[in-house]
Amino acid sequence: MKKTEEEFCNDQFLQNALNRAEKSYFEKRRKLEKVFDFEKFKDEIRDIKEKNIKSLEENIVFLLNNLRSRGFEVFFAKYSDEALTYFYNILTKKGIKKVVKSKSLTTEEINLNSFLEKNNITPVETDLGEWLVQLNNEKATHMTAPAIHMSKEKILNFLNEKFNANLKLDIKEMVDFCKNEINKEFDNTNCGIFGANVVTRDGTFFIVSNEGNIQHVLNHDINICIVGIDKIVENVDDAFKIVSFLPKNATGQVITSWIDVFTKPPGNEFFVILLDNNRSKIAREEKFDKVLNCIKCGACQMACPVYTTVGGQLFRGETYAGPIGVLLSYMDNYKLMNELSFLCTGCMACDKVCSSRIPIQSLILEIKSKYERNNIIKKFAIKSMKNYRLLRALISLASPYFKDGIKMRRFKFLRDEFGLSFRTLPAINKVSFDTVKTKSSKIGLFAGCSTNIFYDDVGKDLVRLSNFLNIDIEIINQSSCCGAAALYNGLKVEAINQAQKTIKDIERFEKILFLDPHCAHMVQRDYSELFGIDFSNRVADAGYYFVELLKNRKYKFIPLNKVVTYHHPCHLSRGMNQALQIEDFIKEKEKKFSELNEKDRCCGFAGTYSIMHKHISNKFVQRKIDNIIKSNSEVVITSCPGCIMQISGALDVMNAQNISVIHFVSYLKNILGA
Amino acid sequence: MIEKFIETANLSGVEVKVVKNINFLNEFGLNTSLDYDSNKNVGFIKALSGATESASAVINIPKREKLKSILNSKTLYISIEKATLRSTLSEAYFLAKQKCQDEYMLFISGESKTADIEKTLVSGVQGPEKIVFLLVNKG
Numbered sequence: 001m002k003k004t005e006e007e008f009c010n011d012q013f014l015q016n017a018l019n020r021a022e023k024s025y026f027e028k029r030r031k032l033e034k035v036f037d038f039e040k041f042k043d044e045i046r047d048i049k050e051k052n053i054k055s056l057e058e059n060i061v062f063l064l065n066n067l068r069s070r071g072f073e074v075f076f077a078k079y080s081d082e083a084l085t086y087f088y089n090i091l092t093k094k095g096i097k098k099v100v101k102s103k104s105l106t107t108e109e110i111n112l113n114s115f116l117e118k119n120n121i122t123p124v125e126t127d128l129g130e131w132l133v134q135l136n137n138e139k140a141t142h143m144t145a146p147a148i149h150m151s152k153e154k155i156l157n158f159l160n161e162k163f164n165a166n167l168k169l170d171i172k173e174m175v176d177f178c179k180n181e182i183n184k185e186f187d188n189t190n191c192g193i194f195g196a197n198v199v200t201r202d203g204t205f206f207i208v209s210n211e212g213n214i215q216h217v218l219n220h221d222i223n224i225c226i227v228g229i230d231k232i233v234e235n236v237d238d239a240f241k242i243v244s245f246l247p248k249n250a251t252g253q254v255i256t257s258w259i260d261v262f263t264k265p266p267g268n269e270f271f272v273i274l275l276d277n278n279r280s281k282i283a284r285e286e287k288f289d290k291v292l293n294c295i296k297c298g299a300c301q302m303a304c305p306v307y308t309t310v311g312g313q314l315f316r317g318e319t320y321a322g323p324i325g326v327l328l329s330y331m332d333n334y335k336l337m338n339e340l341s342f343l344c345t346g347c348m349a350c351d352k353v354c355s356s357r358i359p360i361q362s363l364i365l366e367i368k369s370k371y372e373r374n375n376i377i378k379k380f381a382i383k384s385m386k387n388y389r390l391l392r393a394l395i396s397l398a399s400p401y402f403k404d405g406i407k408m409r410r411f412k413f414l415r416d417e418f419g420l421s422f423r424t425l426p427a428i429n430k431v432s433f434d435t436v437k438t439k440s441s442k443i444g445l446f447a448g449c450s451t452n453i454f455y456d457d458v459g460k461d462l463v464r465l466s467n468f469l470n471i472d473i474e475i476i477n478q479s480s481c482c483g484a485a486a487l488y489n490g491l492k493v494e495a496i497n498q499a500q501k502t503i504k505d506i507e508r509f510e511k512i513l514f515l516d517p518h519c520a521h522m523v524q525r526d527y528s529e530l531f532g533i534d535f536s537n538r539v540a541d542a543g544y545y546f547v548e549l550l551k552n553r554k555y556k557f558i559p560l561n562k563v564v565t566y567h568h569p570c571h572l573s574r575g576m577n578q579a580l581q582i583e584d585f586i587k588e589k590e591k592k593f594s595e596l597n598e599k600d601r602c603c604g605f606a607g608t609y610s611i612m613h614k615h616i617s618n619k620f621v622q623r624k625i626d627n628i629i630k631s632n633s634e635v636v637i638t639s640c641p642g643c644i645m646q647i648s649g650a651l652d653v654m655n656a657q658n659i660s661v662i663h664f665v666s667y668l669k670n671i672l673g674a
Numbered sequence: 675m676i677e678k679f680i681e682t683a684n685l686s687g688v689e690v691k692v693v694k695n696i697n698f699l700n701e702f703g704l705n706t707s708l709d710y711d712s713n714k715n716v717g718f719i720k721a722l723s724g725a726t727e728s729a730s731a732v733i734n735i736p737k738r739e740k741l742k743s744i745l746n747s748k749t750l751y752i753s754i755e756k757a758t759l760r761s762t763l764s765e766a767y768f769l770a771k772q773k774c775q776d777e778y779m780l781f782i783s784g785e786s787k788t789a790d791i792e793k794t795l796v797s798g799v800q801g802p803e804k805i806v807f808l809l810v811n812k813g
Binding site: 171182213258259260263264 | 682741784
């Protein structure tokens with residue numbers, strides 16, 4: 001039976017393995033980031049990939065001609081079944097009953113191993129991680145660390161069982177045992193199958209590796225290479241740039257131990273399969289062509305909080321896992337795209353580390369809109385947000401019943417169902433905050449649904465603050481939600497409707513302030529993508545706006561004089577790059593500032609995500625709270641009502657009343673004595 | 675160039691020795707007049723060039739025996755002439771290609787290793803457990 005989200009979240013072995021992997025990866029990566037300019041590399045890789053994907057057809061023709069002119073047998077496989085048939089034909093013609101393989105994502109994509117097994121040909125993986133997952137009848141769950149989900153205890157048990165061995169729980173001993181078993185296989189065949197990381201259109205192949213197994217695989221009489229057409233680049237310089245950055249971003253290594261560069265491997269016969277499998281189709285799609293920029297480093301998997309919580313057995317398509325797995329599975333026409341894409345929280349941690357600057361999160365949103373999955377209640381809730389008259393009426397109606405917050409303490413089923421077991425929700429405002437009357441101004445405040453429904457105190461703090469600073473800010477009487485909730489739930493048409501209404505509300509302002517960075521980022525980035533309207537110069541997070549303003553003014557600040565920390569909301573930090581400035585401001589004012597470990601890791605709210613994927617959301621917020629507790633903070637400051645809701649709601653369930661969570665605008669009001 | 679190579683190799687945790695010649699390898703029973711040689715525990719190989727950006731040596735593989743010799747050495751010494759050091763992988767590759775037309779070039783930057791079990795690094799999987807770069811500076 002399929003393991004559930006809850007089971008993955010509670011699998012302590014998995015959690016330990018993933019935590020160790022994540023920690024080790026980022027420690028190594030941070031060291032390298034001090035020495036190498038990762039951002040420059042990313043720009044270069046993006047440019048190289050974009051250039052070559054634009055010339056894809058030309059590159060294919062060049063490569064085919066070059067390889068054929070050198071006498072190699074080359075096959076262009078439009079689809080995976082054609083590639084499989086070609087493999088079968090070569091292997092049967094040569095009478096081969098066993099093959100050794102080096103790690104190849106492309107062979108995983110076409111399910112080569114199961115195909116060969118069905119046809120009585122034994123494939124033997126020789127990369128240690130791949131060999132372990134093959135032995136255990138599993139699938140690789142990470143691009144560069146296939147057995148990342150397996151604990152050493154689990155590996156020990158099945159090694160002892162399968163080989164009737166008596167190994168101890170010692171990783172070196174286990175590796176030595178595995179390598180000896182793998183080593184036996186190299187002499188049992190005359191055929192090696194491998195992939196390539198890059199191939200130039202003149203036919204030079206590049207393979208990066210660490211173990212040395214690839215060189216053993218290449219050292220056979222018959223060599224068969226399968227490579228996706230997206231791996232073709234124009235020249236050797238392009239190829240070296242890719243193989244140079246790939247290990248840095250993938251594993252935090254300066255370079256891999258080995259790079260094989262050849263125009264012909266050492267064996268006598270060389271066969272090449274160029275695999276299309278929808279790549280040329282996707283190369284023609286305006287937005288999704290960027291998927292082919294992927295150099296398969298797997299960094300997005302290590303950065304993704306969902307992946308590092310549930311692993312690549314759950315957060316996966318047929319072949320590929322994690323954030324890039326969503327995009328590659330879309331390319332591969334995976335059947336359950338709705339389930340897969342909706343596992344993404346939209347936190348953009350993947351975008352930040354991507355080797356080639358693929359806008360992964362934005363493309364996943366696009367996929368969500370193609371495979372929308374919402375129940376009736378959720379749809380109703382989101383759609384009701386486009387009619388603020390109705391929403392205001394619902395607020396007034398519900399307010400008396402939820403004066404002390406939404407907790408459902410007497411209704412276990414509802415509590416569990418709506419994710420209220422791990423975090424409560426705050427009280428509902430008596431009236432929607434945006435109905436507060438203010439003078440007209442060129443500066444508008446778009447309070448957002450969270451403030452309007454739950455946090456009128458934050459809105460009121462902003463009004464007090466602006467009065468204190470003598471700035472006229474007009475509270476925008478919203479006609480609708482900005483559309484972010486709809487867009488992030490795959491309801492793109494609805495999002496467009498809501499956005500159009502919002503544009504009418506905000507377009508007359510010279511500056512538009514936001515209390516919720518999710519709304520700000522929606523207007524700044526997604527309105528530009530949806531309508532081509534550029535609001536970027538006019539949009540500002542309210543807290544950031546005040547921080548910038550206060551640079552030129554002299555005021556007396558009375559610090560809280562408590563241990564405080566700052567949590568970076570996803571959309572403010574990675575979406576708008578404005579969180580660090582706010583943290584610096586607080587650091588300057590508060591002597592007892594304590595920096596939060598993993599300060600920009602998603603808290604797990606993400607709107608309805610915290611209800612639809614409550615177990616994952618719970619894991620996120622527990623980790624956040626662990627870090628808060630370790631920071632010894634009495635006050636957690638942040639800039640997003642959603643994050644406040646999630647963190648303070650979880651603290652409420654834990655009865656941790658000694659820690660308060662406040663919006664930065666409220667903090668600013670307090671230290672200014674406004 | 676030498677300093678840069680050493681600095682980068684240190685980042686990867688690979689030992690580098692600056693030497694005037696590689697005659698000391700004869701003490702291991704290796705014939706240093708050859709292009710490569712190995713016994714059960716130790717091997718050596720002469721690189722065509724080196725890249726400082728990644729502390730890599732470029733080795734030509736004209737025949738399968740040479741590859742086997744590299745893979746079977748427990749400790750592998752790789753000598754690189756100072757004059758053949760280049761800044762980038764690409765430059766080092768082109769220099770190697772100028773020197774010989776072999777179809778297979780192997781860049782070595784570190785020992786054979788894996789971290790496939792719980793991210794614990796273990797050296798010496800299907801190749802050398804230790805790599806030592808010998809930067810030959812004849813002065």
